[in-house]
Amino acid sequence: MRNFILGIVATLLVIVLGGLAIANLGLMPTNADATPPKIERRIAASALDASMERHAPRVTSPIPPTDENLIDGMKVYTMNCAVCHGTLDNKPSVLEKSLYPPVPQLILDPLDDPEWHTYYAIRTGVRYTGMPAWSKALSDPDIWKVTAFLSRIQKLPPKVQDYWKNAYGVGPPQEGAEKGEGHAHD
């Protein structure tokens, strides 16, 4: 029994030291211009989802989705997020594939998560990715407004769609237009 336990401890030690050695010998790739393998994407995406499910409070937005608030959310998006997540002229961001993991294109491939989930993702960011924690940069009402906007890309009220068209030359992308065409968001 004693040897068995010693065996397990020794094996674990070898794994940990091996991992540290691999890291410190510079054997781990750090370039951000690679495409993550499918299995890595899958594991990382479900780990992220599970963590958000566990940590994110089930809060309801205090901000009603009025035309004005949605337009404000659109402005917050253009100023802070479009550079990575795609501009409102419906083009993918030039940085889409320059970050590791690649940036989900939230206009071309809109989110279908509940608002509490999106709000939490925006507020707290995602570790070891390019996604900043916006709680340190935006006010809480602004985070809710951009959440409201991103949750309604394909069902915006007519006035908000008109504002979008006037400002960017094209309106919101039509339902299904880009879905599944190789954008990073799963």
Ligand code: HEC
């Ligand atoms: C510097 C680039 C960058 C900027 C700027 C940025 N993000 Fe992100 N964002 C990312 C990356 C990269 C991810 C993907 C993280 C991952 O795969 O785990 C992400 C993920 C997200 C997600 C989660 C998407 C999902 O699939 O669940 C949301 C929501 C989001 N960002 C919203 C925003 C909002 C809103 C802003 C502006 C206030 C913003 N981001 C600004 C890079 C950025």
